[in-house]
Amino acid sequence: MSGSRILSLGHYQPSRVVTNDEIAQLVETNDEWIRDRVGIVTRRIAGSETVADMAAAAAEKALADSGLTAADIDLVVVATCTSVDRSPNVACRVAAKLGIDAPAAFDVNTACSGFAYALGTVDHAIRAGASRNALVIGAEKLSEFTDWTDRSTCIIFADGAGAAVVTAAAEGEAPGVGPVVWGSVPERGDAVRIEGWRPYVKQEGQAVFRWATTALAPLALQACERAGVDPADLAAFVPHQANSRIIDGIAKRLNIPQAIIAKDIVESGNTSAASIPLALSKLVERREVPSGAPVLLFGFGGGLTYAGQVVRCP
Amino acid sequence: MTRDEITTGLAEILEEVAGVSPDDVAEGKSFTDDLDVDSLSMVEVVVAAEEKFGVKIPDNEVQNLKTVGDAVSYIEAQS
Numbered sequence: 001m002s003g004s005r006i007l008s009l010g011h012y013q014p015s016r017v018v019t020n021d022e023i024a025q026l027v028e029t030n031d032e033w034i035r036d037r038v039g040i041v042t043r044r045i046a047g048s049e050t051v052a053d054m055a056a057a058a059a060e061k062a063l064a065d066s067g068l069t070a071a072d073i074d075l076v077v078v079a080t081c082t083s084v085d086r087s088p089n090v091a092c093r094v095a096a097k098l099g100i101d102a103p104a105a106f107d108v109n110t111a112c113s114g115f116a117y118a119l120g121t122v123d124h125a126i127r128a129g130a131s132r133n134a135l136v137i138g139a140e141k142l143s144e145f146t147d148w149t150d151r152s153t154c155i156i157f158a159d160g161a162g163a164a165v166v167t168a169a170a171e172g173e174a175p176g177v178g179p180v181v182w183g184s185v186p187e188r189g190d191a192v193r194i195e196g197w198r199p200y201v202k203q204e205g206q207a208v209f210r211w212a213t214t215a216l217a218p219l220a221l222q223a224c225e226r227a228g229v230d231p232a233d234l235a236a237f238v239p240h241q242a243n244s245r246i247i248d249g250i251a252k253r254l255n256i257p258q259a260i261i262a263k264d265i266v267e268s269g270n271t272s273a274a275s276i277p278l279a280l281s282k283l284v285e286r287r288e289v290p291s292g293a294p295v296l297l298f299g300f301g302g303g304l305t306y307a308g309q310v311v312r313c314p
Numbered sequence: 315m316t317r318d319e320i321t322t323g324l325a326e327i328l329e330e331v332a333g334v335s336p337d338d339v340a341e342g343k344s345f346t347d348d349l350d351v352d353s354l355s356m357v358e359v360v361v362a363a364e365e366k367f368g369v370k371i372p373d374n375e376v377q378n379l380k381t382v383g384d385a386v387s388y389i390e391a392q393s
Contacts, residue, residue, distance in 0.1 A: 037352060213361070249358070
């Protein structure tokens with residue numbers, strides 16, 4: 001088996017746009033500060049939609065664009081850390097909503113790095129012959145885990161979903177999903193947490209910022225090397241949309257002035273595992289990246305965990 | 315390295331990372347209150363200082379560095 005490639009993408013965002021001015025009515029902050037220091041102008045907050053609703057909506061769009069039907073999908077993997085229900089998992093709920101018959105279906109929880117982990121896992125399943133056509137989804141409803149009286153977190157987090165249809169590459173065709181570089185820093189687990197019963201997200205902002213802006217660029221470059229892609233040839237860099245300054249800090253160390261640096265955080269906030277497929281899906285929808293062009297994905301977050309790979313744009 | 319040399323080195327970092335005028339940097343100045351260096355810029359200052367002065371400044375020390383003088387003393391003791 002020669003690997004896998006992304007066939008199509010889709011995304012879903014709740015209709016409710018929440019401005020910085022609205023957040024400033026809840027906690028002591030202001031629009032200018034949030035724009036300058038975090039890089040967020042608006043975010044989307046879900047109403048009654050569940051994680052599974054958003055995941056299914058994004059997946060439905062990706063599937064509609066893929067040329068495949070629900071009957072072709074044999075694997076559904078959902079990256080999320082904000083599903084309230086323990087069982088059934090979100091992947092099974094998505095399969096039920098989309099009428100996908102008897103797929104392997106499971107969730108992956110590595111917090112904000114989840115989509116790149118899930119994509120790596122799906123790629124491996126396809127390479128092993130355990131799947132032919134898969135749905136890989138990142139979906140989060142962080143608003144349910146946000147302390148709306150804590151200004152250090154409530155200005156950041158948001159809701160949304162992004163999905164990709166991933167298929168087996170034809171024999172002899174170059175793989176469109178590069179080898180995943182993944183790992184964790186378990187001893188730093190306290191830096192980002194959603195702990196306990198009915199929890200809120202908590203994070204040590206300085207520790208996360210330092211780790212993200214110093215440790216991750218070499219790992220992202222390793223993902224390029226493993227894919228055989230010169231960083232100078234990257235068409236775009238789509239990192240987890242954690243904070244504008246983290247994105248800039250990593251990008252600076254990658255030295256990729258020619259690449260589009262995804263900044264969906266400006267209009268969507270930080271949506272954890274959903275942020276990479278959401279940003280990538282929008283880039284593709286706006287035709288900002290040509291088909292077949294190499295794009296570096298890199299997720300990082302709670303755990304601490306990280307994962308990234310170079311993909312070819314559908 | 316003298317304290318003045320460390321202060322000058324920090325001033326260069328503060329100018330590059332946070333746009334602070336070198337004229338404003340003095341040992342008695344508070345990073346947050348006087349120089350408007352926020353918590354994330356402080357991390358960038360610390361990372362740059364580690365490289366420039368060849369010292370280690372762990373996360374749990376960063377919060378103790380309230381003034382330029384605190385940072386100078388810490389770097390002086392480490393180097």
